Amino acid sequence: MSQSKVAFIGLGVMGYPMAGHLAKAGHETRVYNRTTGKAEQWCAEYGGSFATTPREAADGADFVFMCVGNDDDLRSVVFGADGALAGCKPGAVLVDHTTASADVAREIGERAEVSFLDAPVSGGQAGAENGVLTVMVGGDSAAFDAARPVILSYARACELMGAVGAGQLTKMVNQICIAGLVQGLSEGLNFAERAGLDGHKVVDVISKGAAGSWQMENRGGTMLDDQFDFGFAVDWMRKDLAICLAEAQKNGAELPITRIVNDYYGEVQEMGGGRWDTSSLIRRFRRS
């Protein structure tokens, strides 16, 4: 694969290691982060350069990657006077890894004069650090084909799901499935505890069958041990579920249980669990 000139905007727990994989793959990487200290730290670790605005980071880059907090953060780093669009060259490809709304993706797709891909990821912090993320992409196939080899620096799967917005919609399906699944697991394991069963043994026995899931396999044991200081935070899950619920209002999909689980997560936040892993949902049921 040929080396490219790339920009990476947003060095959070996901973006920091993702940008690191780009540099390690030999791409000329310039990073931007709202807090400059983080960008300096990144350069000390990976040897790229940093910019003080998204515009400066994007200047001359073949690919401009972004991974920020939410729709508003995204609009700001894309559309602002010092935003990426103001800096990027014709023919550049803009790739957004933020989990955001399909609407903001379409808005950028329509307003940008360069190609845009919405490309939310799954796999979490560990997936970013190990470079094994799954990337769900919306956009046109020419831009996708160009960006895919670069994205594979930090991903093990990168799939084009449809037009701009389809990446975000796919990520929403992912989060909706997880909401019901973790709820079922929480009710089930809480029931096991109250029934006096050895929960670990129950998980061992049932995880190979029709009740089995990634969550049961990877979180069942830690749920039973009441460990939640890792993983995908409840605060982020609520942000994502709000996006799902807003989109469902538009496309007419009923999400009755997703809505209730979102409320339960609100109760977990009230318990002080905003930073706990999503599997901490069981604590909502343990306490009653």
Place this chain on the structure above:
Amino acid sequence: MSQSKVAFIGLGVMGYPMAGHLAKAGHETRVYNRTTGKAEQWCAEYGGSFATTPREAADGADFVFMCVGNDDDLRSVVFGADGALAGCKPGAVLVDHTTASADVAREIGERAEVSFLDAPVSGGQAGAENGVLTVMVGGDSAAFDAARPVILSYARACELMGAVGAGQLTKMVNQICIAGLVQGLSEGLNFAERAGLDGHKVVDVISKGAAGSWQMENRGGTMLDDQFDFGFAVDWMRKDLAICLAEAQKNGAELPITRIVNDYYGEVQEMGGGRWDTSSLIRRFRRS
């Protein structure tokens, strides 16, 4: 393994092939079924003998296996004047594969003068036919150790979960986990359809990650293709969830979503779906 003299009571979609595996493993197998024609058919296929009452089937057997419909059926084949307990010899082990309440298991455990194991299974009809069921057992370890090699004629896993009743309680955890999981999957795939995504592609991409599950892997595609004429029937799931909800009333576990999903399955029954696979829950959401 030494060959035993065994009885099998209840030749339904599960019991019929399970009893067949016992005969094929060389055990001297006598079967009983409420409808005698099925027992005759079984003998024609597997070459054992049949009895016209549970009592007669149990007479002289080392192990008496049962797999019937519900608590009342179970009480009838165990306690009736022509029931298994009236026929079985001292030292026999009674093994119940019905998914039933923990209460009826404890009732049999207390009243029976022989050893009793509650031993519900998972793996469905295909698991029974292929002899690869998972068996969750409650009872004492001596009876378990004696029965386990015989049970492995039709199971690939057979685990002692605790005292009498613990097998049923473990099966309940399994069904509770499935209820939330299938609900999340139904909401997610219905959302995918309404969002205009290629559902099969979505399942391919997300099933390897944190949203992945046995249900997504094995039922996601058939849900999208609207195929439900196979698998674990909604009628049976409702029976099982009723058992879970009744037990939760006693142990204090909150099952708010399990309760709602049970109601949704009631709506699927009203749609004519009592015999559809549990994944048909998505039809409840497609129609709205």
